[in-house]
Amino acid sequence: MKILALETATDACSAALWLDGEVEETLRLAPREHAALLLPMVQSLLAGAGLTLGRLDALAFGRGPGSFTGLRIAAGMAQGLAFGAGLPVVPVSTLAALAQGTAREQGVDRVLAALDARMQEVYWGAYRLQGAHVVAAAQEIVCPPTAVPPPPGAGEWAGAGSGWLAWGEALRAATGASRVFADQRPQARDVASLAATGLAAGEAVAPEQVRPVYLRDQVAIKPGAGA
Amino acid sequence: MKVLGIETSCDETGVAVYDTARGLLADALHSQIALHADYGGVVPELASRDHVRKLLPLVRRVLDEAGVERQALDGIAYTAGPGLVGALLVGASLGRSLACALDVPAIGVHHMEGHLLAPMLETPAPCLPFVALLVSGGHTLLVAVHAIGDYRILGDTLDDAAGEAFDKTAKLLGLDYPGGPAVARLAESGDPARFRFPRPMTDRPGLDFSFSGLKTFTLTTAREAGDDPQTRADIARAFQDAVVDTLYIKCRRALQQTGLRTLVVAGGVGANRALRARLAELERAQGASVFYPRPEFCTDNGAMIAYAGALRLRAGQGEGLAVEVRPRWSLEALSVVA
Numbered sequence: 357m358k359i360l361a362l363e364t365a366t367d368a369c370s371a372a373l374w375l376d377g378e379v380e381e382t383l384r385l386a387p388r389e390h391a392a393l394l395l396p397m398v399q400s401l402l403a404g405a406g407l408t409l410g411r412l413d414a415l416a417f418g419r420g421p422g423s424f425t426g427l428r429i430a431a432g433m434a435q436g437l438a439f440g441a442g443l444p445v446v447p448v449s450t451l452a453a454l455a456q457g458t459a460r461e462q463g464v465d466r467v468l469a470a471l472d473a474r475m476q477e478v479y480w481g482a483y484r485l486q487g488a489h490v491v492a493a494a495q496e497i498v499c500p501p502t503a504v505p506p507p508p509g510a511g512e513w514a515g516a517g518s519g520w521l522a523w524g525e526a527l528r529a530a531t532g533a534s535r536v537f538a539d540q541r542p543q544a545r546d547v548a549s550l551a552a553t554g555l556a557a558g559e560a561v562a563p564e565q566v567r568p569v570y571l572r573d574q575v576a577i578k579p580g581a582g583a
Numbered sequence: 584m585k586v587l588g589i590e591t592s593c594d595e596t597g598v599a600v601y602d603t604a605r606g607l608l609a610d611a612l613h614s615q616i617a618l619h620a621d622y623g624g625v626v627p628e629l630a631s632r633d634h635v636r637k638l639l640p641l642v643r644r645v646l647d648e649a650g651v652e653r654q655a656l657d658g659i660a661y662t663a664g665p666g667l668v669g670a671l672l673v674g675a676s677l678g679r680s681l682a683c684a685l686d687v688p689a690i691g692v693h694h695m696e697g698h699l700l701a702p703m704l705e706t707p708a709p710c711l712p713f714v715a716l717l718v719s720g721g722h723t724l725l726v727a728v729h730a731i732g733d734y735r736i737l738g739d740t741l742d743d744a745a746g747e748a749f750d751k752t753a754k755l756l757g758l759d760y761p762g763g764p765a766v767a768r769l770a771e772s773g774d775p776a777r778f779r780f781p782r783p784m785t786d787r788p789g790l791d792f793s794f795s796g797l798k799t800f801t802l803t804t805a806r807e808a809g810d811d812p813q814t815r816a817d818i819a820r821a822f823q824d825a826v827v828d829t830l831y832i833k834c835r836r837a838l839q840q841t842g843l844r845t846l847v848v849a850g851g852v853g854a855n856r857a858l859r860a861r862l863a864e865l866e867r868a869q870g871a872s873v874f875y876p877r878p879e880f881c882t883d884n885g886a887m888i889a890y891a892g893a894l895r896l897r898a899g900q901g902e903g904l905a906v907e908v909r910p911r912w913s914l915e916a917l918s919v920v921a
Contacts, residue, residue: 391906392906392907395683396903396905409613424628428672428673432680433676435639435681436678436682438679438684564643566639573629576622576626576629
């Protein structure tokens with residue numbers, strides 16, 4: 357199975373090629389440059405593997421939550437590439453990719469993934485490793501760091517992601533997490549490996565059905581609606 | 584050469600296919616007016632989110648209607664600016680990556696170049712050189728067009744755009760957003776002799792505009808004269824007459840100053856019937872020719888982007904793989920198409 361994955365929900369901009377379990381990834385920490393960087397990354401990955409888009413089985417993208425603009429860049433690029441090449445798209449949770457990367461790099465099996473959502477809130481999800489991949493142990497939410505739910509089950513839970521950098525104290529108090537990997541970022545290689553499972557499980561959609569998942573849906577207040 | 588055009592700079596999702604050999608093959612538009620109406624103006628984040636939902640289905644529909652397979656496209660044009668950065672990025676990301684997948688060139692188009700070339704989609708089309716009046720909710724510009732890409736700004740608004748003045752006046756008169764067309768309808772039953780509003784900046788040389796004072800004048804007049812239905816219609820009439828007269832005076836002056844005899848009018852206010860009637864006097868009195876796009880191409884649309892992009896792609900221009908949008912972008916900074 358061959359999958360091209362894109363992840364631009366945070367300051368980290370990455371693209372990865374999944375080739376039957378082998379992964380090639382390009383990643384840059386480059387706030388606000390994702391739109392300029394992504395397609396050149398894609399082109400050099402494909403050229404390096406001697407592949408064209410048409411030889412792939414699917415596109416995958418980190419569908420959020422995360423930076424609204426970042427999500428739309430990944431979604432738009434995934435749509436354009438997939439529609440042009442006649443491929444399906446596998447949307448992957450950015451929080452799941454963050455947890456997957458943490459499990460892969462830190463050897464932990466229970467991850468509380470948190471991304472700084474600004475406005476004094478975090479994007480929050482809990483994941484458990486099952487075999488080679490993490491699965492959601494609770495629903496993704498956006499909430500104040502003091503309001504995150506307790507870990508969904510016994511065992512040692514590790515924290516991961518920029519939410520722990522911004523709100524470490526409050527999150528530790530709320531969850532009792534002892535090990536925290538605040539520098540972990542969602543990466544395209546983990547989007548790709550989760551997408552490989554997702555594609556096999558029938559989670560691919562047509563390019564026009566691609567939607568970012570923002571979690572924060574109250575983005576404007578109607579005049580006269582009160583504060 | 585078949586070019587797909589994508590417009591997402593503000594609150595309309597527009598898509599079209601233009602063929603340099605056969606003309607416009609298909610176009611479609613999704614307007615977000617209803618989405619933003621409750622907020623009294625465009626909410627940028629909501630606009631971006633809606634573009635993501637609507638753009639690709641619209642692309643598929645337009646290709647179907649044009650009878651063109653995506654693999655038969657020779658290039659892709661998308662609005663790269665000016666406009667709302669988040670909204671622009673939706674069209675640019677999808678457009679540029681689609682071109683990448685199809686292995687065809689892509690071009691980022693200046694939104695206002697699209698507007699000022701839109702009348703060239705009509706028959707008869709205006710011939711270069713001409714003066715263009717771009718008049719919408721975001722712009723009031725007089726531009727000398729000597730070649731495609733050779734644009735010199737003759738006059739600009741110092742404050743509100745003409746269309747913005749219409750919308751604000753509508754609000755003062757208690758009409759729903761976006762109120763420009765509603766003011767025009769109300770003005771039809773207004774008495775032209777009851778009030779006279781000033782014609783801003785017409786009593787001095789130059790081609791710049793200022794419309795923010797008219798809003799204050801409307802407010803003061805409404806306060807003094809009351810708000811019975813006839814008075815509101817009379818105010819709408821006096822306001823519209825002042826804007827139309829001001830635009831007419833500056834257009835006449837622009838033609839005189841440049842020595843050009845062709846005027847092209849584009850942008851949403853270009854659909855205003857009173858303005859069209861008044862500008863017809865330029866044809867009778869000055870021997871000038873005045874050209875308009877069809878009404879649906881006065882406002883934002885994909886056809887004008889496909890057309891402007893096709894001219895540039897045909898001349899060998901194009902973008903690299905780095906997607907760039909320019910929320911602020913001067914018309915005078917564009918390259919000339921030889």
